[in-house]
Structures are given as C-alpha cells and as structure tokens.
Amino acid sequence: MNKAQELDIEARIKDLKANSKIDFSKSLPTKEEAIEIMKKLGLPKNIINHELAVMRKARDLAYNITKVEVDIELVKIGALMHDIGRCVLHSMAHGPIGGDIIRKLGFKSSKKLARVVERHLLAGISADEAEKFDLPERNYIPETIEEKLVCFSDKLHSGSRKVTIEKRFQRWIAKHGLNQFLKEQINRAKILEEEILGQIY
Structure with missing residues (x-):
C-alpha cells in the first residue's frame, strides 16, 4: 500500500467512525456491522458475497469441532472480513493490508482478527516466502x-461457488505451472483439511 492509498483508507475509516453507530470499543463487530464497514470502505459486492460463502463454511465447520475449543464469533467475523484488504488492492498484499485495516478499526479483538485476516493467503505463507x-x-x-x-474454508470457494482444493489452485497453476511452491501450497491445504476434519471426527 503506497502513502496515498494509506491516507485514503485512513480517511475512509475516520469518516466511517464519525458517521456510523457502530461501537468500535467492543470485542468484534456483528455480521451486519462487518458488512456495513466493508461496504463503506468500498469493498465490491462480489467480494462480500465470497466472504459470506466462506463465513458459512467456516461457521459450520467450527460448530462441529468438538476436540478443541473454538472462538466461533472470531471464526465468523474473521471469515466474513478476510478479504477486506481488497478495498485497496487485489494482489497478495490484500492480506497484510486487511490486517492493517482491522487494527485501525480498533475493536478489542482487533489483534486476533487481524491475524485471521492476514493468514488466509493461499494455504499459509512463511516469512521467507513473503519476501x-x-x-x-x-x-x-x-x-x-x-x-x-x-x-x-477460503480454499473451498471460488467466488461464492464451492470448489475442491485442487480446483481452487487451478488458476495459479494455469498462470505459473505446477511448480514446487504450488505443490507445497496444495500439500499445506490438505494438511489443514486433515487437521480440521480430525478435530471433528
């Protein structure tokens, strides 16, 4: 995010805080408030529809996990806002930009929510890979x-359509070929799947 984009998003957040009835001092926004925030920050409708689909999947999985404790509200709002950074850029940078936006909103659970938003990229990117x-x-x-x-849950949706992990990575493979990095990403996604399903069954 360049300086002009950063100033623009800060102005939009300031305007949002001044002209909405949302209580930014509470832990997390409600679903309706999260949607209002994203609309006012200029997130396109198709991205919001994608986020709603991801939220439903993540919520359903979370409700079925019995072997560990899950913060279901954090899952729901994190899934709903995971692409908020796309109101600035549609590149990979939308992850950290989204995290920065969440922190600037200032909810009590902003740090946890920001990490959820930042860590949805592909099937996880290490600090070395981030470079x-x-x-x-x-x-x-x-x-x-x-x-x-x-x-x-994000890896199981293309837009608001349900897809397989392989199908979700197909666009990347078509663009870059099935290189070692993408093989590792698909493997990481499958490990995520095994771990999550293992917490249910």
Whole structure:
C-alpha cells in the first residue's frame, strides 16, 4: 500500500467512525456491522458475497469441532472480513493490508482478527516466502484453530461457488505451472483439511 492509498483508507475509516453507530470499543463487530464497514470502505459486492460463502463454511465447520475449543464469533467475523484488504488492492498484499485495516478499526479483538485476516493467503505463507511476494516480512501461516478454519474454508470457494482444493489452485497453476511452491501450497491445504476434519471426527 503506497502513502496515498494509506491516507485514503485512513480517511475512509475516520469518516466511517464519525458517521456510523457502530461501537468500535467492543470485542468484534456483528455480521451486519462487518458488512456495513466493508461496504463503506468500498469493498465490491462480489467480494462480500465470497466472504459470506466462506463465513458459512467456516461457521459450520467450527460448530462441529468438538476436540478443541473454538472462538466461533472470531471464526465468523474473521471469515466474513478476510478479504477486506481488497478495498485497496487485489494482489497478495490484500492480506497484510486487511490486517492493517482491522487494527485501525480498533475493536478489542482487533489483534486476533487481524491475524485471521492476514493468514488466509493461499494455504499459509512463511516469512521467507513473503519476501518473494514483496509482502511485509511476517509469518502468514495460520496457527490457531480460528486462523486455520478461515484459511481452509477460503480454499473451498471460488467466488461464492464451492470448489475442491485442487480446483481452487487451478488458476495459479494455469498462470505459473505446477511448480514446487504450488505443490507445497496444495500439500499445506490438505494438511489443514486433515487437521480440521480430525478435530471433528
């Protein structure tokens, strides 16, 4: 995000806080508030529809997990807002940009929510791999169950259509070929799937 984009998003957040009835001091926004935030920040409708589809999948998986404790509200709102950074850019940078936007919104659980948003990229990107994509040098590999649920559920949707993991990566493969990095990403997605299903069955 360049300086002009950063100033623009800060102005939009300031306007949002001044002209909405949302209580930004609480833990998380409601579903309706999250949608209002995204619309006011200029997120396209098709992206919001994708996020709604991912939210439904992540929520359903979360409700069925019995072997570990899950913060279902964090999963729902994290899935719903995971692509918020696309109101600025549609590149890989939308992950860290989205995390920065969430932190600026200032909800009490913004740190946890920001990590969910940042760590949905592909099937997780290490700090070393982030450098190749010109992303801020952070760890983008999902670590908590909430981060993993959102990342995995995102891999099961293309737009708002349900797809397989292989189908979801097909666009990347068509563009770059089935290189070692993408093989590793598909493998990471399948490990996520095994881990999540293992918490259910």
